[in-house]
Each structure stands twice: as C-alpha cells, then as structure tokens.
Amino acid sequence: MIWYLAELLGFIKIDRSVKLEEYVNHPSYAGNFIRFGMDGIVGEYISTVCQTFLFALALYFTLSCSSYYYFFKKNKQLYLPKLNAKFYIYYDIKWSLINMFFETFLVSIIRVAQPRFSLMYYNISDYGYWYIPISIILHIMYDETLTYWVHRWLHTYPYLYIKLHRIHHFSKDITPFSGFAFHPLDAFAQAVPMFTSCFIFPIHMNLFLFFGLCTTSWAISIHDNVPALPFKFLLYSTHHTIHHEPGPGGMKNIGKFTSVWDRIMGTYEEPDRINFGWNQQQTQLDKLKKANDLYESILPSDVKKIKKNK
Structure with missing residues (x-):
C-alpha cells in the first residue's frame, strides 16, 4: 500500500x-x-x-x-x-x-x-x-x-x-x-x-x-508422504509428515515452500527418519547428497544452536 x-x-x-x-x-x-x-x-x-x-x-x-x-x-x-x-x-x-x-x-x-x-x-x-x-x-x-x-x-x-x-x-x-x-x-x-x-x-x-x-x-503434494524430490532447500512431503505428528511435531517444519525460515528460527527437523517402505528413498537422497551438503554448509539446519555454541 x-x-x-x-x-x-x-x-x-x-x-x-x-x-x-x-x-x-x-x-x-x-x-x-x-x-x-x-x-x-x-x-x-x-x-x-x-x-x-x-x-x-x-x-x-x-x-x-x-x-x-x-x-x-x-x-x-x-x-x-x-x-x-x-x-x-x-x-x-x-x-x-x-x-x-x-x-x-x-x-x-x-x-x-x-x-x-x-x-x-x-x-x-x-x-x-x-x-x-x-x-x-x-x-x-x-x-x-x-x-x-x-x-x-x-x-x-x-x-x-x-x-x-x-x-x-x-x-x-x-x-x-x-x-x-x-x-x-x-x-x-x-x-x-x-x-x-x-x-x-x-x-x-x-x-x-x-x-x-x-x-x-x-x-496437495506435501500431504502424500512420498519424498520424490528430497532437496532440503524445499520443505517436501516427509517434512510435512513430521509437522502433522502429535505433540512437538506441529512446531517443526512450519514454512511454505522452503526450509530457510525454519533453519533460521530453529524449527527445522530433518525428514530422513520418515520412510514408509519406499526402497528408492535412500537412492533419491544419495543423488542429491552433494546439493544437500552444500546447502547445509551455507545454511545449517539449526542456526540457533550454532550461535549458542560459539
């Protein structure tokens, strides 16, 4: 305005x-x-x-x-x-x-x-x-x-x-x-x-x-529980599966498309523990490992903890 x-x-x-x-x-x-x-x-x-x-x-x-x-x-x-x-x-x-x-x-x-x-x-x-x-x-x-x-x-x-x-x-x-x-x-x-x-x-x-x-x-896609493109710059489906978990899950992975604000504010949780039996899930993660490692080095998954440790 x-x-x-x-x-x-x-x-x-x-x-x-x-x-x-x-x-x-x-x-x-x-x-x-x-x-x-x-x-x-x-x-x-x-x-x-x-x-x-x-x-x-x-x-x-x-x-x-x-x-x-x-x-x-x-x-x-x-x-x-x-x-x-x-x-x-x-x-x-x-x-x-x-x-x-x-x-x-x-x-x-x-x-x-x-x-x-x-x-x-x-x-x-x-x-x-x-x-x-x-x-x-x-x-x-x-x-x-x-x-x-x-x-x-x-x-x-x-x-x-x-x-x-x-x-x-x-x-x-x-x-x-x-x-x-x-x-x-x-x-x-x-x-x-x-x-x-x-x-x-x-x-x-x-x-x-x-x-x-x-x-x-x-x-629609983030509610299907299938991490087809597990690039961690994005908040994809298994991120959102965690967000829907009872208890503290609701205060995790709050962002819309990207994980940037969650990482900055300490509300990010890694989605890798969620696997409902898709045997290619780890293969997809391996394919994007270099990109995910680079992103992690630029914007760590929990900036708040890093600041406290310094």
Whole structure:
C-alpha cells in the first residue's frame, strides 16, 4: 500500500484506466467467464467468486484424487507399504469444501482490488524480461516470510490453534485430500501473502497466476508422504509428515515452500527418519547428497544452536 499512497501523493503515476482495460482483456478476467447479467463492480465480484470457487474445486479434486489413486491405491506397495493408518478422508473433503466456498468470498475481494490499487501489470514490456527473475525472488521472499510467521502464530497461540488451525491438524495421518482441509479464515490468513505481493512491488499477472497454481499443487503434494524430490532447500512431503505428528511435531517444519525460515528460527527437523517402505528413498537422497551438503554448509539446519555454541 506504500506504492498506492505514493500514487495518491503524486510521486508515481499509474494510469488506472489503462490497467483496468488490460485487466478486462486478460484471459483470466472473470467477466469473460460468467456474468449473471450484473454490471459494475458487484457483477465483477460475483463473477470472480464463481470463477475462483469452480477453478479451486476442479483443481483440488483433480490433483488430490490423482495423487491419492497413484500413491495410496495403485502403487501403495511400491511407495507406502508400511503406511497403515486411519485416514479421515471424508472429514478432509468436507472441510476442503467449506474452506473453498467461504475463502473464495475473501480472496475475490483482493482479486477485484488488484487492478485498481496494486502494481500488477499485464505487458512484459512495462518492465522488461530482466525484471521477471527479480519479481520471482521478491515474491518468494515476501510469501515465505509472511506465511511462515502466520503459520507459526497459529501454532503458538492456543486460541488461534484451537479455533482455527486444529481443523487442519485433526488428520495426524495425512493424504492428498488433507491439502485444503482448513478453517476458511486459517486458509485465507496463509493465502494473503500470495495475493498481496503485487501491492508491494510490480508482478506480472501471468506470474501471479503461476504462483497460485504452484501453491495449490504444493499443498496437495506435501500431504502424500512420498519424498520424490528430497532437496532440503524445499520443505517436501516427509517434512510435512513430521509437522502433522502429535505433540512437538506441529512446531517443526512450519514454512511454505522452503526450509530457510525454519533453519533460521530453529524449527527445522530433518525428514530422513520418515520412510514408509519406499526402497528408492535412500537412492533419491544419495543423488542429491552433494546439493544437500552444500546447502547445509551455507545454511545449517539449526542456526540457533550454532550461535549458542560459539
């Protein structure tokens, strides 16, 4: 919002009429999807709500059903032969539907505000190709930082945990269906960073949509218990399996995509002890050993302990 304030004070100039025109002409514009005969911002908002909900619904069931069938049914003896647990799939699906329905109304407010108040842009020529990698780094830093602390606060304060986040942790033994099973306010709080980075610095609309797709896909994949790509810069599935363990597990591996903040703040736990019988798991770790050792040398798994020992 600093940029918007600077715009109001005349320090920077953004032609909002042009931004709105570019927004309306973009393929993602909800008005091109469904309109219900309503004009103005109310019609745009309702269209955005419908588009967001239906897209989330389709993506959730496509990814979660595919992942569950592949890892938990068709190839269970290959990937998860030792995983014998009580899954609450119907509970997870119920809360996923509740979450998607109600969170959509909140998220759509931000989506409608983006072309009117943010620094979202639609033509690469506005900033050039050189700015794309910079905006990717800025977004990841912003999203990772805010999401880590929001998630940590949800575990730190009993009231927030009991009223909001406990819904997600009801499933101690997780499946891909657990990826969206949140209280809507909990999910929205953790989604705000992804949706608001464009209010802090310029980001291309297509890149914003890509990050949204990555976030959804990641939320499903980290609940499958299979560490297919065990590069420890990332917080992959077995990291998250630990996070769902009863007791102190909830205060471990709190980050979103990367392990950076967990390592800095001492909430990181190595995921290697989790193996549900996939005999190629160690082979995958061996392949990435040099990369993981290099990362460990740059950012040790527990910076706090190292500082205390000095």
